[in-house]
Amino acid sequence: MAKDEIIDFQQAKDKHVHAKRDKKVKAMRDAFKRARQAALTPAEKRREKKLEKKLQKKRDKKKKK
Numbered sequence: 001m002a003k004d005e006i007i008d009f010q011q012a013k014d015k016h017v018h019a020k021r022d023k024k025v026k027a028m029r030d031a032f033k034r035a036r037q038a039a040l041t042p043a044e045k046r047r048e049k050k051l052e053k054k055l056q057k058k059r060d061k062k063k064k065k
Helices: 009-039 042-064
Strands: none
Touching: none
């Protein structure tokens, strides 16, 4: 049997395990973010929004370089 014909089940399984884990982590992050946003006062929400815009501008500048 040639080496390229051998199936590595662990390697095939790892892809699925990582994808599943990443999906769970993303869901937890999103839930935490929503809960945090719900707990903010209107002034804190404005501050968060302003900060996010500022960070987005920095990211855009880096992409242009």
